[in-house]
Amino acid sequence: MTSPSWDPAQYLRHADHRARPFTDLLARVPDLPGTPPRIADLGCGPGNVTRLLTERWPTAHVTGYDNSPQMLADAAAYATPRLDFAHADLTTWTPDEPYDLLLSNAALQWVPGHLDALPAWLDALAPGGTLAFQVPDNTDAPLHTLMRELAATPRWKSRLAGVLRERNSVHPPEVYLARLGPTADIWRTTYLHVLPGPDPVLDWVKGTGLRPALDALADDPEARDTFVTEYRDLLRQAYPPHPHGTVLPFRRLFAVTTKAA
Structure with missing residues (x-):
């Protein structure tokens, strides 16, 4: 699996639902030790939630990191001193x-081997x-x-094997x-997103999980449209x-751990 291309406009079509886990994660982050704090948002995407870090810590220096030129181009609109x-x-x-806060919102699932990176990131934290x-x-x-399952069928497996x-x-x-470590706070939450409009789950996944398949079939628009x-x-x-919309149950895993002061 390679890193997919990103379409910020498509991703932000469900911005409110996607921002909820970020704010829930942020609510469990304790006070930071730095004066001013140094913060990194790892996988910042289009920057719409990264800016919330400057509201929580008004004196902090925050850097959003991402590998997508398209996402960084949109994020630049939020840049400040x-x-x-x-x-x-x-x-x-x-x-x-040293960082006072290393935060990542819905990005590490795209990073093979991210588990092995966590100890070094913990070591890089400032005390506290x-x-x-x-x-x-x-x-x-x-x-x-x-x-x-669809990608593994005979029609698609030669084009999509190992992509998703x-x-x-x-x-x-x-x-x-x-x-x-045992002091980490780890929990799961299942959100029941009620999505409006026709085929809203497809619209949701076009902004995230379906991106690798869309990239793999980009040179054959007819095949891409057929797969979709x-x-x-x-x-x-x-x-x-349903009359009130389409329900998308979406489970997320959260982790917060603080280095000894």
Whole structure:
């Protein structure tokens, strides 16, 4: 699996729902030790939630890191003297200075080997600093299983083999606990997103999990559209609409750990 291309406009079509886990994670982050604090947002995307860090810590210097030129271009609109953005590949990124907060929101599932990076990130924290992240924890949900099953059918497997995120892109909570230590606060939350409009689950996943398949078929628009149509029909059965909208259950895993002062 390679890093997908990103469409900020598509991603932000569900911005309110996607921002909720960020604010829930942020609510569990304790006071930071630095004066002013130094903060990194790892996988900042279009920057719309990164800016919330400057509201929580008005004197902090915040840097949002991402490897997507498209996302960084949108994020630049939020830049201020206290908030900047920079390119970084989280598969190789290492802190070059002590941070009071290293935070990552729905990004580490795209980073193979991220589990092995966590100890070095913890070591890079200033005394009393915090590492906090959340990741989608739903690779066993229909929106992912149906995508993988369709991609594995004879018609598509030659084009899509190894392209999509696998179940092991996120680890069980106890694995993160073992890596972060017994004082880490780790929990799961399942959000019931009520989405309006036609085929809203397809619209949601076009901004995230479906991106690698769209990239792999980008040179063949007819095949791409056929795959999306077949996948859409499966999603319609798995997530039927109701009078109030379509319900998308979405489980996420959260972790917060603070280094000893």
